[in-house]
Ligand SMILES: NC(=O)c1ccc[n+]([C@@H]2O[C@H](COP(=O)([O-])OP(=O)(O)OC[C@H]3O[C@@H](n4cnc5c(N)ncnc54)[C@H](O)[C@@H]3O)[C@@H](O)[C@H]2O)c1
């Protein structure tokens with residue numbers, strides 16, 4: 001599909017993309033660019049990239065650049081890449097927040113280099129290529145954020161790539177995306193971290209953590225994620241995150257009041273409504289995997 005894909009940032013997400021591109025034979029060559037040389041060496045050993053390279057040497061002959069760096073440095077890397085991008089090259093990113101990044105990226109690139117924002121809705125609480133997995137994106141939603149100036153052919157190519165990775169492409173505006181992820185990704189992370197800190201702030205926290213069973217573990221898994229990555233995400237999507245926190249606080253106040261006033265009916269209603277929604281949450285990954293197996297069989 002691609003002649004040469006350059007991945008800038010061969011960590012968890014860049015490495016998983018590299019593994020999938022390589023194993024599914026979607027690119028003749030996959031080259032990694034990363035300042036962490038130990039990580040890059042491991043990426044080559046694992047087969048996530050065929051070799052290591054530099055932006056200046058590799059980009060003139062690349063047809064796809066994937067920016068899989070921490071969101072705080074992505075625009076700086078694009079700035080460094082810009083002079084070496086050949087006409088016709090497609091550039092995409094995987095950042096967890098889109099708004100300003102997409103706007104700036106589009107403004108900074110020449111007219112014959114095509115940028116389309118992207119965000120795979122899959123991840124792990126591990127940083128670095130060591131946690132990369134070829135099947136990380138299988139069955140996951142993969143958001144693309146076209147704008148009025150997006151090149152339709154480039155969008156089509158990326159849609160095909162997402163499908164070839166086994167993911168499900170979903171086109172959203174940057175604003176729709178940033179609002180949605182504030183509610184279903186960024187707020188949950190903040191709450192998971194706050195739950196852990198709430199227990200840890202008690203004098204008998206050692207005992208509390210010893211007792212912690214499925215409830216605490218299931219709701220706090222993501223609190224083990226990379227703090228620097230989450231700081232960048234929360235501050236970059238600040239307005240949407242603050243709105244999500246406000247909505248959450250209102251919901252929490254309602255149940256707090258119901259408990260305080262022994263409002264049994266109100267409490268059951270709230271819990272039952274949540275149960276119904278949670279039980280019917282589309283099992284996107286498992287569901288799609290099962291369908292894939294059925295189709296193959
Ligand atoms: N971790 C997740 O669950 C997840 C899921 C979806 C999207 N994302 C997004 O993916 C991006 C990468 O996250 P990750 O979890 O793979 O992080 P990571 O820390 O595992 O990988 C980031 C890589 O970028 C490299 N890097 C840093 N500065 C660089 C530079 N100037 N040039 C080239 N490489 C550079 C780092 O050395 C590292 O190897 C972030 O923007 C994040 O928002 C993360």
Ligand SMILES: O=C(O)C(=O)C[C@]1(C(=O)O)C=C[C@@H](O)C=C1
Pocket residue numbers: 095096120121122123124125184185186222225
């Ligand atoms: O499953 C996880 O560990 C994740 O944190 C993945 C997760 C999320 O679901 O919130 C985290 C950040 C990304 O931008 C997308 C996905």
